[in-house]
Amino acid sequence: MEEVRTHFSLAAQAIDPQRFEILAITAGQANGWQFDGAVLQRSLKLWEGVHCFIDHKWQARSLRDMAGVLSNVRWDEPSQGIRAELRAIGPAADLLRDIGRQVLTPQPDQPAVRVGFSADILFNGRGKKVEEILRIFSVDLVFNPARGGMFVRALNHIQPNFEAQGGTTMQETIENEVQPSPQDAQESTPGVESQLQELRAMRQQMSTWLLENSLANARLPKAMTERLRLQFAERSFAPAELQAAIQEARQLLAEVSAGMQVVGPARVEGMLEPGERLQAAVDDLFHLPRETKLSAASAPRLTGIRELYLMLTGDHDLHGGYYPQRAQLATTLDFSSLVKNALNKLVANTWQELGRAGYDWWKDISVQEHFNSLQDISGTLVGTVGDLPAIAEGAEYTELAVGDSGETASFTKYGGYIPLTLELIDRDETRKLQAYARELASAGMRKISRLVAAVFTQNAGIGPSMADGGALFNTTAVTSAGGHANLTTTALSGNQWDAVSQAVYSQPMLIKNEAGFYGAGPMLAVNPKFILVPRALQKTAMEICTGALVRESGYVYDNVLKGSAVPVVVPEWTDASDWAAVCDPRVAPAIFVGERFGLMPEIFVAGEALAPAVFMNDEHRLKVRHYLAVWVNDFRPLHKANVA
Numbered sequence: 001m002e003e004v005r006t007h008f009s010l011a012a013q014a015i016d017p018q019r020f021e022i023l024a025i026t027a028g029q030a031n032g033w034q035f036d037g038a039v040l041q042r043s044l045k046l047w048e049g050v051h052c053f054i055d056h057k058w059q060a061r062s063l064r065d066m067a068g069v070l071s072n073v074r075w076d077e078p079s080q081g082i083r084a085e086l087r088a089i090g091p092a093a094d095l096l097r098d099i100g101r102q103v104l105t106p107q108p109d110q111p112a113v114r115v116g117f118s119a120d121i122l123f124n125g126r127g128k129k130v131e132e133i134l135r136i137f138s139v140d141l142v143f144n145p146a147r148g149g150m151f152v153r154a155l156n157h158i159q160p161n162f163e164a165q166g167g168t169t170m171q172e173t174i175e176n177e178v179q180p181s182p183q184d185a186q187e188s189t190p191g192v193e194s195q196l197q198e199l200r201a202m203r204q205q206m207s208t209w210l211l212e213n214s215l216a217n218a219r220l221p222k223a224m225t226e227r228l229r230l231q232f233a234e235r236s237f238a239p240a241e242l243q244a245a246i247q248e249a250r251q252l253l254a255e256v257s258a259g260m261q262v263v264g265p266a267r268v269e270g271m272l273e274p275g276e277r278l279q280a281a282v283d284d285l286f287h288l289p290r291e292t293k294l295s296a297a298s299a300p301r302l303t304g305i306r307e308l309y310l311m312l313t314g315d316h317d318l319h320g321g322y323y324p325q326r327a328q329l330a331t332t333l334d335f336s337s338l339v340k341n342a343l344n345k346l347v348a349n350t351w352q353e354l355g356r357a358g359y360d361w362w363k364d365i366s367v368q369e370h371f372n373s374l375q376d377i378s379g380t381l382v383g384t385v386g387d388l389p390a391i392a393e394g395a396e397y398t399e400l401a402v403g404d405s406g407e408t409a410s411f412t413k414y415g416g417y418i419p420l421t422l423e424l425i426d427r428d429e430t431r432k433l434q435a436y437a438r439e440l441a442s443a444g445m446r447k448i449s450r451l452v453a454a455v456f457t458q459n460a461g462i463g464p465s466m467a468d469g470g471a472l473f474n475t476t477a478v479t480s481a482g483g484h485a486n487l488t489t490t491a492l493s494g495n496q497w498d499a500v501s502q503a504v505y506s507q508p509m510l511i512k513n514e515a516g517f518y519g520a521g522p523m524l525a526v527n528p529k530f531i532l533v534p535r536a537l538q539k540t541a542m543e544i545c546t547g548a549l550v551r552e553s554g555y556v557y558d559n560v561l562k563g564s565a566v567p568v569v570v571p572e573w574t575d576a577s578d579w580a581a582v583c584d585p586r587v588a589p590a591i592f593v594g595e596r597f598g599l600m601p602e603i604f605v606a607g608e609a610l611a612p613a614v615f616m617n618d619e620h621r622l623k624v625r626h627y628l629a630v631w632v633n634d635f636r637p638l639h640k641a642n643v644a
Contacts, residue, residue, distance in 0.1 A: 019085050019086065019087045019088065020068075020085070020086045020088075020100060021083060021084070021085055021086075022070070022083065022084050022085070022086050022117060022139065023076070023079060023081050023082070023083055024047055024070075024073075024081065024082040024083065024084055024119060024139070025040060025081055025082055025119065025121075026040075026079055026080055026081030026082075027040060027080040027081065028080075032128060033123075033125055033128055033129070033130050034128060034129045034130060035130050036129075036130070037080050039130050039131070039132065039133060040075075040081065040082055040133070041075050042132070042133070043082070043132075043133035043136075044073055044074070044075060044082060045073075046133060046135060046136045047070055047073040047082060047084055047136055048070065048071065048073045048084075049069060049070060049071070050069070050070045050136045050137075050138060050139055051066055051068070051069050051070075051090075051138055051139075052066070052067045052068035052069065052070070052086055052096070052117075052138065052139045052140060052141065053065040053066055053067060053092070053138050053140045053141075054067055054092045054095060054096070054140065054141050055140060055141070055142055055143075056118065056120060056138075056140050056142055061138065063090070063091065063203065063206065064091050064092065065091075065092055066089075066090030066091060066092060066093075067088060067089075067090050067092035067093050067095060067096040067141060068086045068087055068088045068089055068090065068093060068096055069086070069087055069089055069090075070084045070085065070086055070139060071084065071085050071087060072084060072085045086117075086139065095141075096141055099115055099141065115141065115142070115143055116141075116142065117139055117140065117141060117142070118139070118140055118142045119136060119138070119139050119140075120136070120137040120138045120139075120140065121133060121135070121136055121137070122134045122135040122136075122137065203236045204234075204235070204236050207232070207235070207236045207237055208233075210239060210242065211228075211229065211232050211233070211242060214242055214243070214246060215228060215229060215246075218246050218249075218250070220246070220249055220250070220253065221253065224249045224252075224253065227249075228242075228245055228246065228249060231245065232245070276297070277297060277298075277299045277300075278299070278300075278338065279291075279338060279341060280297050280299040281299040281300050281301065281302050282302070282308065282338045282339070282341070282342045283342060283345065284299060284301065284302070285302045285304070285305070285308070285342070285430065286342045286343075286345070286346060286430070286433075286434055287434075288342060288345045288346065288349065289345075304430045305339075305424075305425055305429070305430045305433055306425055306426060306427075308335065308338070308339075309335055309425050335620075337605075339420075339433075339605050339620075340603055340604065340605040342437075343433075343436075343437040343440075343603045343605070343622065344602075344603045346434060346437035346438060346441070347437055347438075347440060347441040347444075347600055347601065347603055348441075348600060350437070350438045350441035350442060351441050351444070351445060351600050354441065354442060354445045355445070358569065358571070359445050359446065359449055359571065360445065360449075361449070361568050361569065361570065361571075362448055362449055362452040362453075362591075362593065364530060364566070364568060364585075365452070365530050365532070365568065365582045365585060365590075365591060366452060366585055366589075366590075366591040366592060366593050366630075367585045367589045367591070367592045367593070368592075368593045368594075368595065368599060369592060369593070369594050369595075370594075370595055370596075371411075371594050371595070371596055371629075373596075374411045374596055374627065376408055376409065376410050376411075377408065377409040377410070377411075377594055377629055377631065378406075378407075378408055379405055379406070379407030379408065379409065379592070379631060379633040405467060405468075405510065405513070405633060405634065406467040406513070407466065407467050407631060407632065407633050408467070408631070409592075409594065409629045409630070409631035410629060411594065411596060411627050411628065411629045412627070412628060412629065413625065413626070413627050414444075414447055414601075414625075414626040414627075414628065415601070415623065415624050415625040415626055416623070416624060417621045417622055417623040417624070418436050418439075418440070418621070418622045418624075419619040419620075419621055419622075420433065420436075420605070420619060420620040420621065420622055421619040421620075422619065436622060437603065437622075440601060440603060440622070440624045441600070441601070443601070443624070444600060444601035444624070444626050446571075447626065447628070448593060448599070448628065448630075449570075449571060449572060450572050451593075451628065451630040452591060452593065452630055453570050453571075453572035453573060454572075455472070455591055455630065455632055456473075456532070456570075456573075456578075456580050456640055457572075457573065457575075457578075459471065461473070461575075461578060461640065461642040462474060462487065462640075462642075463632070463640070464631075464632065466482070466484075466632070466635060467513070468481060468482045468513050469481060469482035470482025470483060470484055470635075471484075472484070472632055472635055472638070472640075473486055473487040473635075473638070473639075473640040473642075474486070474487050475487045475488075477519070478507065478508055478518065478519035479518050479519035479520075480518060480519075481513075481515070481518060483518065483519070484635045484636075485503070485507075486503065486504075486507070486635060486636075486638060486639045486640065487639075487640050487641075487642065488500065488503075488639070488640075488641045488642075489641065489642055489643055489644060490641060490643065491577060491641075491643050492531075492533065492537055492540050492541065492544070492577075492579045492641065492643075493540075493544070494544050494550065494559075494561055496641070497531065497544050497545075497561065497564070497565070497581075498561065498564075500528070500581050500639050500641070501527050501528055501564065501565075501581065503639060504524065504526070504527065504528050504581060504583065504636070504637065504638075504639050505523065505524065505525060505526065505527050506523055506524070507523065507524045507636040508520065508521040508522065508523060508524070508636075509521035509522055509523070509524055509636065510634070510636075524583075524588060524636050524637070526583050526584075526587055526588045526637065527564070527583070528565060528581035528582055528583050528637070528639065529565055529566060529582070529583055529584040530565060530566050530567075530568050530581070530582045530583075530584075531544070531545060531565045531566070531567050531568065531579065531580075531581055532568050532570050532573075532579060532580040532581070532582060533567060533568070533569060533570070533573075533579045534569070534570060534573040534574065534575060534576055534577075534578065534579075535569050535571075535573075536576035536577075537576070537577070537579055538567060538569050541565075541567035541579070542567050544559075544561055544564075544565075545561060545562065545563070545564055545565045545566065545567055546562060546563075546567070547559050547562060548562060565581070575643075577643035577644075578640070578641060578642055578643055579640075579641050579643075580638065580639060580640045580641065581638070581639040582637060582638055583637035583638075585637075588634070588636065588637035589633065589634065589637070590632055590633060590634045590635070590636070590637040590638050591630070591631075591632055591633075591638075592629075592630070592631055592632075592633055593628065593629075593630050594628065594629035594630070594631075595627065595628060595629075596627035597625075597627055601624045601625065601626040602624065602625045602626070603622060603623070603624055604622075604623040604624075604625065605620055605621070605622055605623075
């Protein structure tokens with residue numbers, strides 16, 4: 001279930017200079033969401049009393065922008081929508097009435113005024129279908145509403161064949177209403193006074209609400225709270241006046257209670273082990289965020305990696321051993337463990353930063369899966385049932401032809417080590433150690449990026465061989481064994497993107513890899529969501545999929561392909577003209593990334609006193625290990641363009 005807040009345009013028509021009739025919303029699609037009539041009818045009560053403001057705002061609305069209020073909300077069966085009356089009231093009511101008058105009296109030589117009404121709605125939806133409308137925040141007068149809501153006509157004055165019946169024209173009627181005689185103005189004074197009374201009452205209610213909420217959040221003593229309540233109760237006031245009074249009360253409380261504070265001995269900061277405090281100090285040394293339980297703990301400030309090494313090992317002569325009689329701190333954590341923990345945190349932070357920079361593009365187009373062993377992986381793609389045959393009365397049921405893909409993959413171990421020499425420790429090169437960890441994280445992220453990118457570029461751009469005997473990308477008909485019909489040589493353009501999307505949409509689903517069943521399944525019926533390009537084609541892809549207009553020689557027109565895909569730049573692609581299309585892996589998965597011990601590489605530090613590297617090479621070794629498997633389970637959601 002997804003909770004969504006968005007704006008929907010409304011159609012409106014004037015009842016008189018003070019009121020308009022609004023067709024709030026109708027059954028059907030709006031802003032990509034499907035509204036059913038039953039859902040709209042259940043929301044009728046939510047529209048009653050909703051306020052109208054000038055222009056949309058996501059934050060809190062100002063009383064100065066209020067222009068009207070909805071009433072007489074009802075269901076309109078012919079239009080399958082919600083109708084309501086909008087009465088002009090509030091500081092911006094004159095603007096609402098003036099715009100209504102001007103829109104209703106257009107001049108023949110003037111263009112249409114693009115203003116209308118739009119609703120700010122919060123609702124729950126699932127799969128682009130609205131399940132329940134939760135709240136109507138406002139119905140606002142806006143410029144250029146998305147669905148073209150507009151002023152339509154003056155109901156009480158314009159009827160069919162009105163002029164033929166001897167009545168005045170629409171313009172004459174409106175001018176009589178908006179320019180009343182002095183006698184009419186005197187007679188309308190009670191109505192104006194009534195509106196002013198309503199505004200005063202509304203402002204008083206808002207002031208009361210603001211007072212109670214502000215006092216509840218101020219957390220002042222009860223006596224001060226009651227004093228402020230008496231000071232501001234039963235009157236209207238500006239928010240700044242109330243906030244100034246609350247701030248004055250806080251200052252008074254601080255001055256009175258300052259002399260009552262008792263300063264005792266330092267407090268105990270929880271039950272922390274010495275190793276935990278030291279880990280906090282190491283995190284500070286490498287500029288890493290601490291664990292939550294250590295966030296407020298006091299920890300010694302380390303000058304560098306050299307101080308940490310000598311403090312824990314006592315190895316002042318840099319022999320590479322452990323000398324407990326000279327070690328300054330006894331803890332269950334040794335130097336290698338503390339450094340390993342810090343470096344793994346650095347790897348995690350760098351991994352996130354690289355992801356924000358675009359190197360985790362492969363997450364969008366692939367399925368990431370964890371495995372509990374290093375055994376070979378069998379891809380799972382079960383064939384669909386092409387059709388259910390008819391069964392005669394009393395006849396035997398026949399077996400349905402259903403197969404599977406049979407793709408397999410193996411884990412590969414990637415890794416290496418970086419030496420942390422005693423010379424580096426003695427030179428106190430903490431920044432270099434930080435750089436090592438970041439490089440290890442970058443190597444792991446870029447390794448996955450290269451493996452996924454290679455799915456599209458290996459074997460001269462036709463990809464790996466599939467279990468059906470065909471290359472991943474080929475032009476062979478899908479009715480033949482190994483035929484995938486998902487390769488083209490045409491350059492990227494709007495028309496070619498639409499053609500490739502149609503080809504992916506029309507791909508037949510797997511029934512069984514067997515003669516008689518090749519290409520016999522129903523259509524995949526899924527459009528590709530991602531367009532993969534090298535950096536050289538990024539602008540072209542963005543113009544196709546995100547640009548609002550298409551510019552060609554001699555004319556400009558609306559871009560109907562806007563939003564049809566998400567451009568994704570593949571860093572490893574060097575060919576400036578090749579591109580590919582990929583479906584959303586949540587709907588039609590194709591590429592899988594398997595991991596054994598996590599997507600991020602693991603960091604190990606070998607540096608005990610008796611470790612061979614420490615004895616033979618005077619170095620602690622930072623080892624990185626990464627188990628990965630990347631494979632393609634289904635060719636249908638993929639399409640490649642190898643442009644010559």
